[in-house]
Amino acid sequence: MTKAVQSQTADLLAAAEQSVLFTAKRPNVVMERGEGMQLWDTEGKSYLDFIGGWAVTSLGHSPAVLRDALMKQSGELVHASPGFYNKPMIEFSQLLTDISGFDKVFFANSGAEANESAVKLARKHGALHLGGAYEIITLTNSFHGRTLAMMSATGKAQWDTLFEPKVPGFIHVPINDFDACFAAISNKTCAIMLELVQGEGGVNAVDSAYLQAIRKACDVYGIMLIVDEIQTGLARTGKLFAFQHYDIQPDVLTLGKGIGGGYPLSAMLTTNKFDLFVQGDQGGTYNGAPLAMAVGLAVVQEILRLGLAEQAAAVGSYAINKLQELSRTYPISNIRGKGLLFAFDVPDGTAQPLVAQCMEDGLLINAPKPATIRFMPPLIATKSDIDEMIGLLQKAMTGIGLSAS
Ligand SMILES: Cc1ncc(COP(=O)(O)O)c(C=O)c1O
Incomplete structure (x- = not known):
């Protein structure tokens, strides 16, 4: 990442603070490009997107x-x-x-x-x-x-x-x-x-x-x-x-x-x-x-x-299985959902830090409640996207000290 890119992002964030009416706390990044399951910010960092534009980008980014x-x-x-x-x-x-x-x-x-x-x-x-x-x-x-x-x-x-x-x-x-x-x-x-x-x-x-x-x-x-x-x-x-x-x-x-x-x-x-x-x-x-x-x-x-309903059913149940495996080692519970709208609970107050750490590590997930993590990825998500997500999630949980008791 060059200094010029960094300063472009800093300038954009300063301009946003000046002119965009505050309604929500947003992280200090500016999203610039999207393709399939990935988003990129103005510093060229990529994110695997399991928020999916808030359950919107069903066909992935810029299909x-x-x-x-x-x-x-x-x-x-x-x-x-x-x-x-x-x-x-x-x-x-x-x-x-x-x-x-x-x-x-x-x-x-x-x-x-x-x-x-x-x-x-x-x-x-x-x-x-x-x-x-x-x-x-x-x-x-x-x-x-x-x-x-x-x-x-x-x-x-x-x-x-x-x-x-x-x-x-x-x-x-x-x-x-x-x-x-x-x-x-x-x-x-x-x-x-x-x-x-x-x-x-x-x-x-x-x-x-x-x-x-x-x-x-x-x-x-x-x-x-x-x-x-x-x-x-x-x-x-x-x-x-x-x-x-x-x-x-x-x-x-x-x-x-x-x-x-x-x-x-x-x-x-x-x-x-x-x-x-x-x-x-x-x-x-x-x-x-x-x-x-x-x-x-x-x-x-x-x-x-593309038969995305069937794909969401298959990939969603694969994700639930993987999360259940993860719950043997990490304090996640109450794994639930249907298709590609799924969630689990974490100890109270740790959901937001986990979201922030995941973002740092290049994964976008959402915390609708202080103890809940939610996933709503594009419907084109595959089992290998789930594997990648699980790897990043595991890394972030370890990173914030959320490991097995
Ligand atoms: C179930 C449900 N209904 C309505 C809405 C509102 O939709 P919009 O933000 O497009 O007005 C949402 C948005 O998250 C939703 O999840």
Whole structure:
């Protein structure tokens, strides 16, 4: 590494401090380039990426299909107007309905925005069919996004008193406690909204019997079941959709992150039964715009062509086995997850130092909680990427003194 490169990074970091509004502590690196499973910073250091752009870069970094779709579509039509259909929008909505069992798609730009659309649709259903019911039951420890309404929907204790007053109408109940959920249902309830594997909450999956009981209760009381698959969606959990692990069909599904492969894009899918919006209820300048649609179509087609759901299942269970082997020598416990969304616990307070040491050693992982390490790599990850990750993890654990008791 030359002095010039070092000083370029220092200058960039100083400029960032001056001009980028603080919202998050970021390490002192500037990311510059990505390819496949690797990221490089401005000093030329490479990182094996097991954060995957926060469960986003499903095809890895800068995949050719995404670049080609952007090039082709930007040469034809970047943006017409939200008032017009465009060809990739129609093709992409047909593809998503074909693979999911839903009938209709509304496109948006972020996960939070797709979830907002789901909540609007639920309240519309409440207004039309449930005597004005508007309440939505969600889970404690859930995460649904950062708009004001999604902060209310999210069950994060640290947000309880942030940005008051909260958007009303959200009730939180603990995961896998059907009695608590049932007790929260009233004539004001229009929907239940769930992540099937809580991602930001530390990788906690719902139980099958619990989810099936919720589906039944929704059917009996005419309540809409919304499943937030912004993080689990499209192939990450080893099936195209996490709900396919549970033998249920939601009424509304939200997707984001991985369906754009890095391009901002999200979607809300529903059935003909809940095709309830009328002119003016929902929309947005960029929703369904050609560039995003062409990218999403290309990314999803590639996920299907490469069979990445099956690959995520196989590589994910290989990773779990390797972590179990590691747990014989290192203090890691509660290894859990589905496909390429997995986690383990470490002694309290050691997760963040471990993340920092891994980064120093060239591995990117995430600590959603002070005692939890989470992995959400690109779906192209192979068994040899897992072996490399395990080697780096082992080195970092030894480096911070986290070794066998
Ligand atoms: C389950 C879930 N829902 C919603 C969101 C919000 O998505 P976005 O940050 O794109 O608004 C996230 C983001 O991490 C998520 O994991």
